[in-house]
Amino acid sequence: MTETTRAFAGRRAWEGAWLPAAGRLCDYGTDREARQKVVPVTAQYPAISAADIDLSDTEFWGWPLAERRAAFAVLRAAEHPPFFAEPETPFAERGPGYYALVRHADVAEASRLPEVFSSGQGATSIPDLPAEFNEYFGSMINMDDPRHGRLRRIVSRAFTPRMIKKFEGDVQQVAATIMDDLLDRGPGDFVEHVAARLPLTIICQLMGIPDSRYDQVLRDTNIILSGMDPDFISEDPAQAVGQILTAGAELAELVTGLAADRAGRPGDDLVTALATANIDGEQLTSAELASFFILLVVAGNETTRNAISHSLMLLTDFPDQRELLLADFDGRIGTAVEELVRYSSPVIFMRRTVTRDHRMNGHDFHEGDKAVLYYWSANQDETVFADPARLDITRSPNPHVGFGAAGPHFCLGAHLARREVSVMLRELLTRVPDIRAAGPPDRLLSSFINGIKHLPCTFGG
Numbered sequence: 001m002t003e004t005t006r007a008f009a010g011r012r013a014w015e016g017a018w019l020p021a022a023g024r025l026c027d028y029g030t031d032r033e034a035r036q037k038v039v040p041v042t043a044q045y046p047a048i049s050a051a052d053i054d055l056s057d058t059e060f061w062g063w064p065l066a067e068r069r070a071a072f073a074v075l076r077a078a079e080h081p082p083f084f085a086e087p088e089t090p091f092a093e094r095g096p097g098y099y100a101l102v103r104h105a106d107v108a109e110a111s112r113l114p115e116v117f118s119s120g121q122g123a124t125s126i127p128d129l130p131a132e133f134n135e136y137f138g139s140m141i142n143m144d145d146p147r148h149g150r151l152r153r154i155v156s157r158a159f160t161p162r163m164i165k166k167f168e169g170d171v172q173q174v175a176a177t178i179m180d181d182l183l184d185r186g187p188g189d190f191v192e193h194v195a196a197r198l199p200l201t202i203i204c205q206l207m208g209i210p211d212s213r214y215d216q217v218l219r220d221t222n223i224i225l226s227g228m229d230p231d232f233i234s235e236d237p238a239q240a241v242g243q244i245l246t247a248g249a250e251l252a253e254l255v256t257g258l259a260a261d262r263a264g265r266p267g268d269d270l271v272t273a274l275a276t277a278n279i280d281g282e283q284l285t286s287a288e289l290a291s292f293f294i295l296l297v298v299a300g301n302e303t304t305r306n307a308i309s310h311s312l313m314l315l316t317d318f319p320d321q322r323e324l325l326l327a328d329f330d331g332r333i334g335t336a337v338e339e340l341v342r343y344s345s346p347v348i349f350m351r352r353t354v355t356r357d358h359r360m361n362g363h364d365f366h367e368g369d370k371a372v373l374y375y376w377s378a379n380q381d382e383t384v385f386a387d388p389a390r391l392d393i394t395r396s397p398n399p400h401v402g403f404g405a406a407g408p409h410f411c412l413g414a415h416l417a418r419r420e421v422s423v424m425l426r427e428l429l430t431r432v433p434d435i436r437a438a439g440p441p442d443r444l445l446s447s448f449i450n451g452i453k454h455l456p457c458t459f460g461g
């Protein structure tokens, strides 16, 4: 174990509660080499056997991406879904362990059968979360029907075609401003100056949060999203829990204040729509509004930020695909965004808990079993995607599960995320056609979010 991973090993259980781990530089060059040789990924790493792979070991998530890819290929080739012991956690008794669903077909089946594969005991964390987290982080992603259906109906009502149209106009404007600022400032950290700004600004504008509170939202989401990063949060687990709960409380207070304000003075924003949405007499309670707001900020922010950062990296690393996109941006951007989300899979997994006996992929699951849906692996499944380690922006069909597979929890923000990625890429590639990643990414060490903390960029020339 390296010093970094040793320092975080005892705390890895926090990953997955939408709380990614600390970053460290990853060997991206290994990945590039792997792609240049067109041979099956497993053939390049004959030394990796199933016995070497422990998805509960923090160190595994620091492996170079190409090795991680090869490891998942080994797991997909296994006869049955592999089983892993759960890591020790500072806040809960050790759970029973979990089955890793690594094949596309298994991820799709589990997503489609919510009555068998339940989200209710926690979808975003392998260990069950302590009760005090539910107040802020227990929104619909961690619920089953009927509660999930009721909440989703109410909030979907707020995502009306008119609201979506407004999203679209806002995204264009914000992306253009980000580019103006980038051109003024010159090359630097792409994550800080580009990728992080767009989703955060959009979600704040949609919610009607005044500019004066953006810094607070950014600070709080950084704490929530970077739960193991000493840049943002204490290395002491007890203090870290306090900081995360304080950040949740601050965001809850912010949205509750906004909702109270909108009750008297309705605005043209999502908070007004959510606070007043009424389905058959049902409305969101203020606690539901607060936890949904936190889910939106966290889910909408971190995922899209990483999709945009990965896009710059991938288009740098696959210059032929970049040329192809530039040659017909409008004609190819639709399939390109799907491929960039497939390849990067910003959300690595979600968890389900089995509610009754069920046979899948030759394995008998029983009530209480935990099953972890590895979207990242499903999106590399060679039985579904030809040459999965190759970026192909024209790939079609592309049945990736980057936004989750078909089912009741399919990403609510997929439309907005697609829009953000495509508008940002259009601005980048039309205004600075030679923009590229200038070095390896500073990666999150996380089993949950395929994250990039920093990425240097250059304007070429």
Ligand code: HEM
Residues within 6 Å of the ligand: 111, 123, 140, 141, 142, 152, 203, 295, 296, 299, 300, 301, 303, 304, 307, 341, 345, 346, 347, 350, 375, 401, 402, 403, 404, 405, 407, 408, 409, 410, 411, 412, 413, 414, 416, 417
């Ligand atoms: C590239 C960007 C994004 C990716 C990769 C992504 C991925 C996902 C995934 C994998 C799920 C879980 C599906 C499941 O459990 O079956 C999900 C759910 C969700 N996402 Fe996204 N997401 C992205 C952007 C967004 C944005 C921009 C928003 C909001 C503005 C958002 C809001 C949500 C919500 C609210 C849920 C929970 C839906 C439910 O439980 O019914 N996401 N997303």
